[in-house]
Amino acid sequence: MDAELTASRVGRSAPRSDGALGVFADPGLSGLFLLIVAFAFSVHAAFRGLQSDLDALAYAEWYAQVSNLSAEAFWAGLQESNIYFQGNLFFSFETGFAVLTFLLSRVSSSVEFFFFAVTFISLALKFWALKKMRLPLFWMLVWYFSWYYLLLEMTSIRAGLAASIVMAGVAVMRTGGGVWRACLWFLVAVTCHVSAALAFVVPLIHWRPLGRRGLIVLASLGIALSFASLLPLIELAGTFSPKLAEYYQIYTEVGFYTELNRFNVVLILRLALLLFVLIQLTRRQNADPNFRFAASLYVLPIFCFHAFASFPLVAGRVYEFLGVLQVLFIGWCSAYLARPALLKAFVALVSAAQFGILVFHVQFVDFFYFIGEPYKIETEHRR
Template identity: 25%
Template sequence: MVISIVFGFILLAFIAIFQPVAKFEKYVVIFFGLVMALFAGFREDSYDYIIYELLYENYEEVSVEPSFKAISYLVSHLTDNIRYLFLIFAFLGVAVKLTAISTLSKFVLLSLAVYASNFYLLHEMTQIRAGVAAGFLLLSIKPNVERDLRKFLIFAVLGFLFHYSAILILPLWFLPKKINVRVLALSILFGYASYFIGLDFVKIIPIPGIQEKIEIYMSMQEVNDDKINVFGYLYLLRIAVFYVLLFNYKKLAQKSEYFPLLITIYAISLTLFTVFGSIPAFSSRLSELFGVVEIILIPLLAYLFRLRILGRLAVVLVALVFLLINLYYVELIID
């Protein structure tokens, strides 16, 4: 499985670097989208497979999002084969993210490569409910920037129906549209400081659904004795990318109208990882929800090079590092 993923990424990366004729780009996206959805839907195993199997078998009794109940009901009454559950979530996850990429990204194929290197493995191959919800977070970016509250709420609610953590999309509406570069630059240091000082921010989240999740994550931590690595390779790479993007704020804000909001959300993602570091699973899930914006952000690095092909190569190399760390260090995929 790992070899297939690496081969597919290399093929996609090659096409992204040398850019096909514009009119063929959409066919490339459709092709890779179909392959990714089918690959995720027919995978033999994953870290969450047994959990989803139990949820599917007991969907009427367990506390789970409405979308999962509805899809489980549909599958159990039409086929009673759990494979179709994974296929439906895979197609939804990939389709929603590809729609967002086509809407937001200036470099569609580069965004697709970044997506394939990280969040595809994390979401569509593992956290299937969160994957669809994160896609709706991306779709909410455009109406947020355009101040279209109706569309923004639609995407936020749809995300919530797939994963309750997506309720945190709603506060994004109130983020300032003009950012303070210094504040964002210091946010990472604030996260580290709060982690090492041991500040407890968990108690200040009085939202019922979120509190229940926190209690579950805390119980899991006590059993597994989990700890986050605030100096992990992936996190440090993200911080490096974040500062490169941030220090080129003026230039990139002129290139993409979505950049100010995206970089702010990325700062939130990186900061939450350390701020809630005392509860590793909760910290990771929150950070990953907001971190999905890197699918659109990282390709903007291409604008920082005079020779655009070098810019595309740089983005692909960053994505390749993500992929290799995920496959051989984090071991997201069971081979």
């Protein structure tokens, strides 16, 4: 119903669609083509080596330890687990991810197979979700692979997998599956990475998305909060998540992540893209709930990035996770803006800039989040 309503508002005939975002499917990108893309990038991720970042070494060690567990030992650890797996390992990850790791280790003990399988599952789920919402895919893929693929599938693979599960839940919710089914997907995502708990904000946006004025207010509020201290809230959150409190104490003591780069180049470009869209938005488009939903998901990670400035590590990680959902905004705009060619040129510019910064300009992945030299220990390890 939303699809037909959206199409009528922008003066186009409504395509047959299940997707509540109401945009045209891209006929040039079939499911088979997307599987080939997922396979190719999964091979790339599989053979990236162990010197690309500290996470690769940690996951290789994790996989080796899980591979050496017998089924009895793994089951014993699983029975003692909470959100984190409690097996007798050097370090621990979330229980759902531990189960997936154990199952993959029964197929092969090769770390390349592990990286390939997790990446393929992650990308295939994202592509399935976007196809289910009938979004035009090309520019969303350009946006995603220029930044988030390198941060998630190539680095924080648990977060990448959890983000894929969350996106699948969003697709279910926006195509008539209901909020409670989406929340089941979100719960599964939490078992892969605890940051997926942030996804439970999405149903609120589904019910009450923001229009042009609300989007500007939310982004401005986030920037204002970046100059306030949220230390009491961090300490309160630490009582529920001892791991968060531990991270905060460690990184504060050693000087990591001490100051947020509030107005970095990438974020300014993304804000400029938002303003470009809002300026040319018609009154009917602004009233469209599909635009409001996609735009609210675009602004939410920007708000969180600034709001959590008191704990830059969390600010960066929250932005990485929720930022995956920004591709929905790119999809809506590439279908419905009055000047799509200009928008696509803008998207290409931002994508090229963030890819260049991420890969060529600096030695470390998270450059744009922080000021100073917080990554000296990590960057000395990386190629």
